[in-house]
Amino acid sequence: MPIVESVGRFPAQTGVASQPAAPDHHVAEVLDKANRRSQTYGVSVHEEPDYTSPSRGHMSSAMDENRFLFQHAAPIMETLYGQIANTHSMVLLTSAQGMVLHSLGDNDFLEKASRVALVPGTDWSEKTKGTNAIGTALSEEEAITVHGNQHYMSANQSLTCSCSPIFDPHGQVIGTLDVTGDHRSYHQHTLALVRMSAQLIENHMFAGSFPKAVRLHFHSRPEFLGTLVEGIAVFSPEGRFISANRSAQFQLGLSHHALQAHTFSSLFNLPISALFELFSGSASIPRQLGMHNGVSVWCRTEIKPAGPWSHPSLAPVEQEGGATPPSARTATPTQSRCKPHLSSLQYLDTGDAQIKSVIQKLRRIVDRDIPVMILGETGTGKDLLAQAIHNDSARARMPFVAVNCASIPETLIEAELFGYEEGAFTGARKKGAIGKIVQADGGTLFLDEIGDMPRHLQARLLRVLQERKVSPLGARKDVEVDVTVVCATHKNIREMISRGEFREDLYYRLNGLVVRLPALRERTDFEVVVKKVLKSLCEGEPHITISSDVMTLLASYHWPGNLRQLHNLLRTAVVMVDTDGVIDAEHLPDDFLEELSIANNAPLAVEASVIASAPVAIANSEEVFTDGVRLQDVTLNTMAQMLRIHRGNVSAAAKALGVSRNTIYRKKNLLPPDLLN
Numbered sequence: 001m002p003i004v005e006s007v008g009r010f011p012a013q014t015g016v017a018s019q020p021a022a023p024d025h026h027v028a029e030v031l032d033k034a035n036r037r038s039q040t041y042g043v044s045v046h047e048e049p050d051y052t053s054p055s056r057g058h059m060s061s062a063m064d065e066n067r068f069l070f071q072h073a074a075p076i077m078e079t080l081y082g083q084i085a086n087t088h089s090m091v092l093l094t095s096a097q098g099m100v101l102h103s104l105g106d107n108d109f110l111e112k113a114s115r116v117a118l119v120p121g122t123d124w125s126e127k128t129k130g131t132n133a134i135g136t137a138l139s140e141e142e143a144i145t146v147h148g149n150q151h152y153m154s155a156n157q158s159l160t161c162s163c164s165p166i167f168d169p170h171g172q173v174i175g176t177l178d179v180t181g182d183h184r185s186y187h188q189h190t191l192a193l194v195r196m197s198a199q200l201i202e203n204h205m206f207a208g209s210f211p212k213a214v215r216l217h218f219h220s221r222p223e224f225l226g227t228l229v230e231g232i233a234v235f236s237p238e239g240r241f242i243s244a245n246r247s248a249q250f251q252l253g254l255s256h257h258a259l260q261a262h263t264f265s266s267l268f269n270l271p272i273s274a275l276f277e278l279f280s281g282s283a284s285i286p287r288q289l290g291m292h293n294g295v296s297v298w299c300r301t302e303i304k305p306a307g308p309w310s311h312p313s314l315a316p317v318e319q320e321g322g323a324t325p326p327s328a329r330t331a332t333p334t335q336s337r338c339k340p341h342l343s344s345l346q347y348l349d350t351g352d353a354q355i356k357s358v359i360q361k362l363r364r365i366v367d368r369d370i371p372v373m374i375l376g377e378t379g380t381g382k383d384l385l386a387q388a389i390h391n392d393s394a395r396a397r398m399p400f401v402a403v404n405c406a407s408i409p410e411t412l413i414e415a416e417l418f419g420y421e422e423g424a425f426t427g428a429r430k431k432g433a434i435g436k437i438v439q440a441d442g443g444t445l446f447l448d449e450i451g452d453m454p455r456h457l458q459a460r461l462l463r464v465l466q467e468r469k470v471s472p473l474g475a476r477k478d479v480e481v482d483v484t485v486v487c488a489t490h491k492n493i494r495e496m497i498s499r500g501e502f503r504e505d506l507y508y509r510l511n512g513l514v515v516r517l518p519a520l521r522e523r524t525d526f527e528v529v530v531k532k533v534l535k536s537l538c539e540g541e542p543h544i545t546i547s548s549d550v551m552t553l554l555a556s557y558h559w560p561g562n563l564r565q566l567h568n569l570l571r572t573a574v575v576m577v578d579t580d581g582v583i584d585a586e587h588l589p590d591d592f593l594e595e596l597s598i599a600n601n602a603p604l605a606v607e608a609s610v611i612a613s614a615p616v617a618i619a620n621s622e623e624v625f626t627d628g629v630r631l632q633d634v635t636l637n638t639m640a641q642m643l644r645i646h647r648g649n650v651s652a653a654a655k656a657l658g659v660s661r662n663t664i665y666r667k668k669n670l671l672p673p674d675l676l677n
């Protein structure tokens with residue numbers, strides 16, 4: 001699962017603050033209990049926050065103990081932070097004891113947070129801070145918002161905090177995820193965001209656990225299989241219950257603890273051996289099963305090629321017209337059979353032969369831990385391709401961590417990549433930070449713009465790739481990592497090597513397979529790409545099409561910004577389009593049309609300026625270009641083309657040509673009569 005996994009379906013944070021409704025009966029009861037506990041613990045309402053930092057050893061042993069949690073939570077924290085950025089809030093991860101392990105936040109709020117001791121190392125259990133979202137969520141093992149004066153200590157009453165416990169794959173609380181902000185920035189959707197993000201973390205942890213177990217994915221609605229809300233239960237090959245995620249417990253109506261007494265057959269009214277029969281022929285097509293509580297659910301199983309319960313009849317299904325792609329091994333039915341995932345190799349295959357060949361090569365090496373180097377101009381989709389490689393690999397459920405070596409200041413790349421211990425350098429965040437390489441452990445590390453990696457760090461990166469160990473700045477111990485590396489660049493690395501700017505040994509480590517993405521202007525599937533981008537922009541909206549004139553126009557452009565430029569252009573056009581839903585030239589940005597007329601009609605651009613400065617002379621011109629084309633014909637053709645594009649709108653055509661309306665009107669008699677309004 002990529003780290004950029006969307007939580008975008010959640011209501012967006014609008015930044016519009018609101019007041020919380022009065023707590024419902026259940027919440028009021030929970031708060032009441034928490035206050036009573038706080039009293040029992042002897043927490044003083046007016047106590048000053050505790051500023052004492054834990055010792056370095058204490059913090060680093062807490063990080064060691066919580067490495068599993070951190071690795072799965074950090075990428076999702078980034079995504080969650082993306083949703084709440086600029087709302088005077090921060091995202092916190094704590095241990096099961098309520099100790100803050102990691103925080104991400106708005107700078108202005110971080111400052112304030114440090115005043116109420118919301119910094120890594122601080123203890124937010126009820127025992128030390130009284131009623132608060134973190135401590136109370138841990139005590140009650142449920143998600144809660146604690147707002148303003150619901151906090152036990154007056155020092156914390158300027159805060160609004162929403163927190164969810166995080167359960168590990170064995171059903172134990174392993175930590176919490178919390179969003180804390182200024183109480184004036186309260187938003188009613190925050191708790192839902194936090195809860196779902198915690199569930200994402202749990203599902204990530206769950207996905208990588210119990211590799212040899214029989215894994216059943218289920219939901220009452222087949223379209224929810226493969227989504228955040230699917231239930232996942234795992235059993236031993238003999239049918240003993242091992243574990244279940246939050247949704248599975250909910251659907252089965254039994255807690256993790258209660259499920260321990262069950263077996264596959266007591267829950268699904270079938271011996272586990274019947275699963276082999278049920279999924280024989282195709283393991284990826286959902287089947288229906290009845291649960292012990294009478295509810296019927298759609299299920300699929302996950303194939304373990306070499307697992308103890310592997311069965312020949314459960315071999316992955318072949319895809320139409322080709323060999324089984326590696327992705328079919330772990331893909332959900334939606335990925336392998338129906339609509340390809342937005343970022344799968346299959347999705348990127350839109351008919352261009354060069355792209356097809358890139359995809360074929362990549363499919364051959366997926367899951368072989370061969371480093372991939374993607375070359376291509378800016379905006380050709382290198383990032384998207386890297387994600388697709390990850391999503392189609394067996395590492396898909398582990399993090400995909402992207403580092404853009406060009407966008408991080410040279411002085412920070414080292415810390416960003418390798419991490420650092422507390423006090424490793426001036427300006428280092430207290431308590432240190434885990435680097436991107438360790439964050440990607442188990443998954444894929446995408447090094448974008450690798451050509452911008454400073455030379456002195458190239459040797460360190462090489463060591464990581466060779467020894468599979470990272471030594472964070474200032475650390476005495478190495479950290480073992482298992483990452484597969486994909487890198488990308490638009491630079492000519494070979495030339496950089498010859499100039500001594502890039503290490504040859506690193507280049508050979510990174511270029512297990514080199515693929516080049518063609519520029520958009522070189523692609524033969526331009527029209528399909530345009531329609532696909534348009535469709536993605538219109539999701540959920542009435543369908544918008546492109547007039548054939550505009551399509552011709554777009555196809556003739558050289559697209560220096562490639563797919564990114566196309567995407568941005570169409571995004572604007574979709575907003576500008578009239579109610580008929582057809583994109584015409586008038587819906588394209590003026591600067592694009594101007595550039596197009598200059599770029600596409602280089603001789604005409606000269607011509608246009610000639611027209612503008614000496615219209616009369618041109619009207620009488622019989623000047624002949626060297627290739628035998630009459631200047632006047634070129635002029636008239638250009639005008640006709642622009643008028644057609646602008647549906648006879650003289651002002652728009654004149655603007656696109658950079659001439660006055662009169663220049664066009666003067667040639668009225670020489671132009672086809674139906675062209676002018």
Ligand SMILES: Nc1ncnc2c1ncn2[C@@H]1O[C@H](COP(=O)(O)OP(=O)(O)OP(=O)(O)O)[C@@H](O)[C@H]1O
Nearest residue numbers: 348377378379380381382383384385533563564567
């Ligand atoms: N095959 C594709 N189909 C549709 N849209 C695409 C495709 N490839 C890329 N895009 C879109 O183009 C934009 C740029 O893609 P991406 O960031 O992957 O390019 P890039 O080559 O990594 O760019 P840069 O070199 O500048 O980092 C994104 O908005 C992406 O969604």
